[in-house]
Amino acid sequence: MEHCKCSDYRSVATHTWALVPLCQEHFEAVKKETELYYKKRIAYAARVNYLSIMYLIPWSRKEWGYAISRN
Secondary structure, three states: OOEOOOOOOOOEOOEEEOOEEEOHHHHHHHHHHHHHHHOOOOOHHHOHHHHHHHHHOHHHHHHHOOOOOOO
């Protein structure tokens, strides 16, 4: 059973966002942030939930220079 990779690692993941396991609450938060961002209603820096998991997203690691771990 996977756990949510956002701030609360005790929650059970029920969805994924860009291959990152998330609980229902964090999934909905990231989805809403993304919708607002692409509608130009919030700035990129305001995507708090998305930015908290960005380092776990494989294609973001390369873009932002994060080391890709091969666990």
